[in-house]
Amino acid sequence: MIGMAxxxxxxxxxxxxxxxxxxxxCRVDGQAGGLYxxxxxxxxxxxxxxxxxxxxxxxxxxxxxxxxxxETKKVLAExxxxxxxxxxxxxxMNGKAHPMDxxxxxxxxxxxxxxxxxxxxxxxxxxxxxxxxxRTASIVATIGRIAAGGEYVAPDNSMSHxxxxxxxxxxxxxxxxxxxIMRDMFIIHAEHSSNASTFGTMVAGSTLADIYxxxxxxxxxxxxxxxxGADEAALHMMNEIGDPDNTEVYITEALAGKKKIMGFGxxxxxxxxxxxxxxxxxxxxxxxxxxxEVKRLTGIALRAEKLMIDKLGQSHGIWPNVDFFxxxxxxxxxxxxxxxxxxxxxxxxxxxxxxxxxxxxxxxxFRPLEYYTGAIDLQYVPIDKR
Amino acid sequence: MIGMAxxxxxxxxxxxxxxxxxxxxCRVDGQAGGLYxxxxxxxxxxxxxxxxxxxxxxxxxxxxxxxxxxETKKVLAExxxxxxxxxxxxxxMNGKAHPMDxxxxxxxxxxxxxxxxxxxxxxxxxxxxxxxxxRTASIVATIGRIAAGGEYVAPDNSMSHxxxxxxxxxxxxxxxxxxxIMRDMFIIHAEHSSNASTFGTMVAGSTLADIYxxxxxxxxxxxxxxxxGADEAALHMMNEIGDPDNTEVYITEALAGKKKIMGFGxxxxxxxxxxxxxxxxxxxxxxxxxxxEVKRLTGIALRAEKLMIDKLGQSHGIWPNVDFFxxxxxxxxxxxxxxxxxxxxxxxxxxxxxxxxxxxxxxxxFRPLEYYTGAIDLQYVPIDKR
Numbered sequence: 001m002i003g004m005a006x007x008x009x010x011x012x013x014x015x016x017x018x019x020x021x022x023x024x025x026c027r028v029d030g031q032a033g034g035l036y037x038x039x040x041x042x043x044x045x046x047x048x049x050x051x052x053x054x055x056x057x058x059x060x061x062x063x064x065x066x067x068x069x070x071e072t073k074k075v076l077a078e079x080x081x082x083x084x085x086x087x088x089x090x091x092x093m094n095g096k097a098h099p100m101d102x103x104x105x106x107x108x109x110x111x112x113x114x115x116x117x118x119x120x121x122x123x124x125x126x127x128x129x130x131x132x133x134x135r136t137a138s139i140v141a142t143i144g145r146i147a148a149g150g151e152y153v154a155p156d157n158s159m160s161h162x163x164x165x166x167x168x169x170x171x172x173x174x175x176x177x178x179x180x181i182m183r184d185m186f187i188i189h190a191e192h193s194s195n196a197s198t199f200g201t202m203v204a205g206s207t208l209a210d211i212y213x214x215x216x217x218x219x220x221x222x223x224x225x226x227x228x229g230a231d232e233a234a235l236h237m238m239n240e241i242g243d244p245d246n247t248e249v250y251i252t253e254a255l256a257g258k259k260k261i262m263g264f265g266x267x268x269x270x271x272x273x274x275x276x277x278x279x280x281x282x283x284x285x286x287x288x289x290x291x292x293e294v295k296r297l298t299g300i301a302l303r304a305e306k307l308m309i310d311k312l313g314q315s316h317g318i319w320p321n322v323d324f325f326x327x328x329x330x331x332x333x334x335x336x337x338x339x340x341x342x343x344x345x346x347x348x349x350x351x352x353x354x355x356x357x358x359x360x361x362x363x364x365x366f367r368p369l370e371y372y373t374g375a376i377d378l379q380y381v382p383i384d385k386r
Numbered sequence: 387m388i389g390m391a392x393x394x395x396x397x398x399x400x401x402x403x404x405x406x407x408x409x410x411x412c413r414v415d416g417q418a419g420g421l422y423x424x425x426x427x428x429x430x431x432x433x434x435x436x437x438x439x440x441x442x443x444x445x446x447x448x449x450x451x452x453x454x455x456x457e458t459k460k461v462l463a464e465x466x467x468x469x470x471x472x473x474x475x476x477x478x479m480n481g482k483a484h485p486m487d488x489x490x491x492x493x494x495x496x497x498x499x500x501x502x503x504x505x506x507x508x509x510x511x512x513x514x515x516x517x518x519x520x521r522t523a524s525i526v527a528t529i530g531r532i533a534a535g536g537e538y539v540a541p542d543n544s545m546s547h548x549x550x551x552x553x554x555x556x557x558x559x560x561x562x563x564x565x566x567i568m569r570d571m572f573i574i575h576a577e578h579s580s581n582a583s584t585f586g587t588m589v590a591g592s593t594l595a596d597i598y599x600x601x602x603x604x605x606x607x608x609x610x611x612x613x614x615g616a617d618e619a620a621l622h623m624m625n626e627i628g629d630p631d632n633t634e635v636y637i638t639e640a641l642a643g644k645k646k647i648m649g650f651g652x653x654x655x656x657x658x659x660x661x662x663x664x665x666x667x668x669x670x671x672x673x674x675x676x677x678x679e680v681k682r683l684t685g686i687a688l689r690a691e692k693l694m695i696d697k698l699g700q701s702h703g704i705w706p707n708v709d710f711f712x713x714x715x716x717x718x719x720x721x722x723x724x725x726x727x728x729x730x731x732x733x734x735x736x737x738x739x740x741x742x743x744x745x746x747x748x749x750x751x752f753r754p755l756e757y758y759t760g761a762i763d764l765q766y767v768p769i770d771k772r
């Protein structure tokens with residue numbers, strides 16, 4: 001007998017329009033082009049704050065007092081050093097694995113070195129969150145460092161999170177502009193409500209798996225090209241364009257051929273992406289960069305942006321998104337394309353942990369249904385009769 | 387201003403009752419106590435089939451012809467050996483990490499050693515699925531082996547999946563009964579529709595992340611005590627009972643004290659769990675086992691089952707589930723409690739891969755919503771004014 005007993009239910013494809021929880025972490029204003037963490041716009045946070053303060057804000061729901069910020073900074077700084085086993089695993093995977101695969105593996109492995117991994121109290125989870133946030137950045141820097149042929153750089157605990165990241169990646173202190181870029185990139189990628197990777201984190205944590213399992217799941221989700229990776233693809237496109245003077249021809253031809261232009265348009269933002277706006281201020285500073293590559297990429301990015309806005313901005317609601325401008329500024333900070341998405345993961349770990357902690361306050365196991373459309377009650381047939 | 391602009395929408399807590407997809411992989415008949423893979427009952431599969439055939443059935447939707455089964459067995463067998471880097475990572479984590487953390491890390495690391503990791507064709511995904519299924523079992527066996535103080539045992543490709551698993555775990559060939567137990571345990575854990583770990587796998591894969599990312603996410607989800615781990619807890623309870631003659635007193639006191647008795651009751655099955663039924667046949671054979679431990683556990687399990695059914699079976703619909711009987715038979719197969727849940731993961735990898743492949747045929751990114759209840763438009767306050 002093949003057939004269905006029940007009437008076909010409504011399928012919530014991709015869970016579009018389905019609300020899974022209440023949350024007070026992030027507000028995305030797609031119409032006006034605003035992004036707010038715990039009520040504060042990312043513009044005001046980039047202007048006044050740093051990543052450590054944003055981490056505290058996301059995890060605890062409010063800006064820290066001086067003593068609290070000092071404590072958060074201290075734990076983040078003291079957690080930076082990577083266990084030798086993790087560095088060894090990164091080296092084993094170097095040259096063979098996609099960097100996101102290595103981040104996923106190395107963060108998963110961190111669990112072995114956290115004595116509080118099985119302590120599910122809120123206090124322990126807060127401490128573990130800080131350690132994961134700190135060490136994921138160290139992991140990403142080390143992946144970039146080792147891929148470039150370098151050796152592991154021990155962290156400098158006197159530096160900020162952003163400065164130390166660039167130090168562990170490049171083996172030298174960043175310039176003031178590079179540091180500003182890095183801090184803002186960490187801030188603007190830290191959180192974006194219940195997108196796929198944050199949701200994947202919550203699904204894992206909803207079984208009361210520990211925070212390392214949850215964050216590892218988030219990284220696994222982020223790897224997919226429908227989620228992460230567009231910044232790397234946009235940089236690749238700019239390198240294909242090659243020279244700023246080729247920009248108009250390339251974009252016009254791409255539009256005519258209906259080719260996808262990476263880094264434009266966003267499912268939520270129907271106005272200028274507030275994160276792209278933050279990055280653009282750096283591009284405007286970089287037009288006369290002493291680096292030929294940065295100057296070239298900046299020229300292409302700004303000319304492509306102008307053209308796209310003229311053709312598709314107001315008329316079609318298609319604006320540059322965060323991924324479009326990321327490539328040139330990352331390159332200005334000395335960051336290779338292969339770790340753009342890993343940096344996204346390192347920054348977003350803050351948002352993943354904040355969502356997990358909030359969800360655990362009213363935890364409910366995620367267990368949706370599938371509608372069965374297959375065969376019913378088949379009889380086993382011996383192999384020579386098939 | 388603090389407040390909400392929109393009316394509060396319905397929250398689908400835990401996604402209960404929400405259908406996410408059509409599927410023809412698994413039918414769970416909770417009322418009658420039946421579990422069917424692609425239309426075939428697990429009873430008929432345990433009686434007639436083996437794990438390799440079930441893997442083919444789950445992945446391809448039908449029982450294989452002789453040539454297809456031979457090919458599936460060949461790929462599974464030839465993929466068994468673990469890369470040296472993975473064994474090294476397992477050793478680094480040994481003694482420090484929960485075995486599920488090590489499985490999650492090691493499976494994630496496998497991605498570095500699969501040359502087809504970035505090939506998203508269905509054919510490549512089928513091949514990768516077989517390799518992951520094969521190697522996840524090798525990883526679990528090696529974790530158990532190294533935890534017991536042994537060295538990595540190279541696989542024997544002439545053995546079946548189940549036999550080789552016990553060989554890599556214990557360093558010697560299993561007895562015929564041990565082999566039967568292992569094969570049936572692999573078969574009955576291979577699939578169970580869209581529960582949390584399978585759903586987590588699909589969330590990761592829905593971004594078009596590769597199958598290693600998806601399975602790693604599944605393992606991360608499975609670690610939580612609301613999902614995996616009840617078999618280990620049930621064995622712990624039996625060891626607490628200690629002697630079969632203590633069973634009635636322990637259970638009666640536990641029921642009176644409203645203490646949770648591990649391994650009874652199930653969210654879906656309101657009749658005897660069909661998987662528990664398969665395992666019980668072994669318990670009935672093991673009552674006079676020459677192993678004191680196995681005999682003792684078997685006595686406790688069967689007496690606890692009888693008592694619980696008398697008190698709660700027909701009257702309350704609370705029956706023994708798959709986790710209740712697992713401990714004694716695993717112990718009879720020489721398997722330590724620490725790798726019960728890892729074995730679940732190794733077996734379920736087949737179901738995870740099957741769901742992923744099916745979902746990718748009509749892929750849709752999972753992106754649910756949260757209802758924002760937090761502050762709106764806060765002004766940044768300098769740190770000395772907070």
